[in-house]
Amino acid sequence: MSESRRLLSVLFTRTGLVAAIVLALALSLCPCAVAQEAEEPVVEGAVAPIAPPTDLEAGDTPSDRGSSVTLTWTPSPDEETDRVLVYRVYRSSDPETGFEQVGRVAAGMTTYRDGGLIDGEQVFYRIVASDGETESPYAAVGPVASSPQWFNSRRANAMVGTIVFVIAIVYFVNAAKGGKELFIRRLAGLDEIDNAVGRATEMGKPILFISGLSGISDVATIAAINILGEVAKKTAEYNTRLIVPNADPIVMAVEQEVVKEAYAKVGRPDSYNEDDVFYLTRSQFAYVAGVNGIMVRQRPATILYMGMFYAESLVLAETGASVGSIQIAGTDAVTQLPFFITSCDYTLIGEELYAASAYLSREPVLLGGLKGQDIFKFIVGTLVLIAVVSATLAALGVTANDPITPLFVTGG
Amino acid sequence: MSHHIIWTTIGAILTLSIYSFLYKDNPFYKFAEHLVVGISAGYYLVIYTFNFIVPNVARPVFALELSGEAIPLAGLEWWMALIPGLLGLLLYARFFPKFAWVGRWPLGIYVGGYAGLGLSPVMQARILSQMQANSLPLTSVTNVLLVVGLLGTLIYFFFSMRHKGVLGVFARIGIVFLMVGFGASFGYTVMSRISLLIGRVDFLLSDWLHLVG
Amino acid sequence: MRRQLPLTLCFIAGVFMAVQYFIPHWRVQDTYDRFLIWLQIIFAFAFLLGTVSLVKVHFHKIRNRAADRGYSWVVLAGLASMIGLGFFAPGHNDPGSPFDMMFQNVQVPIEATMFSLLAFYIASAAFRAFRARTLEATLLLIAACIVMLGRVPVGDLISERIPEATRWILTVPNLAAKRGIMIGVGLGMMATALKIVLGIERAWMGGGD
């Protein structure tokens, strides 16, 4: 919008005479915008006022925490003549007076969300179109009041999905309790853990377990803790040293419990050494410096990397490889998977990490959960296929629109 | 100015100490390693205490401001600040074996809270959004590949069925896509890593030795 | 009481966090905001646990006259100096304080250098592991080489096709694989989280009954 004006002024200053002609022409077409550029004073009243926006509507913002109202309108017809720069929004608790500007939006927008209201208190709005200096007559609406909602309808699809998921998992967990035998495909990295513990015992060397660099807030860390529980049971049985350096103090606290209980369960509570499940530092590469030191000095027979990893993955895994350890990794960090795949002997990819504790423990209840996951995955795959068919039909013009894809869109 | 030179020199010596690890483990590396573990552990203890415990617990509960001015409670009732403070203190129960089990209370809340966040928000952020993004009309080769690749990868992750027959074919396609993706990620990353090395060399050559620009 | 209460707390916290996602009402959302801060506060308190653990490990090394105990003194000295400067020195952790100078000039360069070791390791890993042994391995290494070339100016010099191929690999096969992984990971996360909330998986509190 301002573009046209800038252009005009450039023409005016640079090309004298030609510009005057162009201006004269433009003047007749767009009197207001040029009024400021032209030297001649324009007679008041010769300029038509900017047309206001129309169809102004106001209502409580749906699916929100409260204290906000959403306004919508049809743009001022003068947007087409580039006379409108902004819409200004005014609010008052009185329909007649006391209006104060509460916001403005650029031309082209047709909604405004006004926040900071008190729920249930009625307010009135006026909105004007403006070229930056003069304002159009206002469009008014009101009274309107904001209110909070107890359900976010824009997330209904996520809710349905979550409920179906929970039902699928709980159903199969219960079915597994009934003793139904469940097949689980082989996960090479996990089969190797038994051998790895045995190998470490034979060599008289420790096992190093690294549960990622993140905290409990990453579910991957919880998965890693579950795996540690299973690994600790095995090392306790074999009486192999298990070293667990931590980057997160809460994870350390939890893992001390996990390892301690595992040793207690196999009747070797005295073999548990709290100094082996310890905190190093929260700092990413200071932690890596420390763990590298442990690797080159303790030369662990096996190193397990489970959980959430960041850039440090390859520094750790290459150092581990250089000291000749068998390395098994598992992470859902997509960016780090290539490095573990390159440097480790076995790598659990993404969802396999979450399947690991069920796989290792062979507890029917946990295996049942895996079956539930598969069923849901099947549902996801089928829905994607249906959506693809629907989108294709719509794209080919067979159907008017694609009714399926929008079902996956979730709002804030 | 000399102040600055001393700090830069310390940084440079520590930098070289770490690089010496590439040759082999040695006392310089060991020193730098142990130093950074100690310093960074202290750093985070201080930072978290000042950023979370002081403003959210200590100040509201004791109305304590380090400069001596009492601060307003900003709508936060003091006992609302006391609860997380007490939960935090309960963590220390593990120092007293008799009461160690009490330390599980805050852990339960902590683990449960984050696990809950791993439920419904994940459905939206990781599953629905990706389904939406992949609901593509099969009108181009790209789209066909995206759909086939996604389904193949999904099938690769099936745990409770043998990867045989049609399933096996799709799982295999899934692996192919995974491997190309991993290769791409690897190749893409090299750049970042070299950038970091360039950054360190720049520090040594420009900031410390003033050899270049 | 010893096991049931933490499990109950875990359940309540988990259900609340899962359900609040669907309830925009300010009463719930304000509680959610506050609860998030609670979790962060608990986390902040845990740092003392961690620090005690670190001190204990090195104290034991010194007491047991372990071979490398000299370095344990280095750890303790570093830790003590930061705690001393942070809590007691003027300026505490403000920019420009002694605490901040230690951070900027000791911790930062060491960490940055550790990070930059990746440039070396990425080369040695590629040399060692990128062998065209199987179809999958071959695809991986070809994709890696194309993208490596396509990301640097020299790739543009060799052929215009290389940056194009790079973009294609990144936005088609790579994207499809990532989406598949993301959905799978999402399901794994949800299942794991659900099992924790429902108390089916109890490893976090030492497992069992």
Place this chain on the structure above:
Amino acid sequence: MSWYDKLLQVDRRWIFLAIGVAVVVPFFAPLGLPVVVTDPVQGLYDAVESIPPNDKPLLLSIDYAPATLPELEPMAFAILRHAFRNDVNVIVMTLHPAGYGLAERAIRGIAEEMDQVEGEDYVFMGFSPGVSAPILGLGVAIRNVFPEDAYGTPLDEIPMMEGVRNYDDIPLAITLAGWSAAEAWIYYAREPYGQRVGAGVTAVMATDYYPYLNAGQLQGLLGGMRGAAEYEVLIEREGKGVLGMDSQSVIHLLIIILIVLGNVAYFAQRRAKRRAALEDA
């Protein structure tokens, strides 16, 4: 021992040495290879370019930590230079606890270089703890998250902040982060508020952000040092990004040569083994 066995068992420290040499040499003898601009970078450039001068401010969240400085700082410099050259006002903040000093050094350095006035052309807000909370909070009211700037001046006393209340008054927010903060901006600013967001991330993270770019959730994306180099080319002001591209090219080639050598040796060894096996039989 034949050549291929030697090659396959080469001490990796020789590789380390080669990498070291390849990084250092271009510092003294730049090659000056050309840089081609890609769409995601052009997208971010266009988004900044479209902000009208001396109007609503650009929000630049410098969320990187020291570890990712070499990749992300050149981006901060280039974007700030671009904004200031166009007389676009800038709000700078950081979400990383270790980012305060880095953010301050970037904004102060470039502001000084380009004669920009604090409070009129730019504001430095400092650090806000938490990640989702401040991002969400800015959508409600900037003054809730930052009642005052980093140096204690109330926002109401800062001329540039007049009429700037929340995302409605910020045409574009750019995050420069080597961690999940960039994602957080999409989740908590773009999704709930429809805020236009651009991101600069490390090269390694960039692939993860392609889906957001394709889904239109990001206006543009700078990936790593090359992203910075491309941006530097667009604003016609070369910096550390362009300088780093030479070392990058050399090392990328070196790694590819290593992979090729490794495979040649591997196949030679395999063939020799097969032949030996045949002869034995």
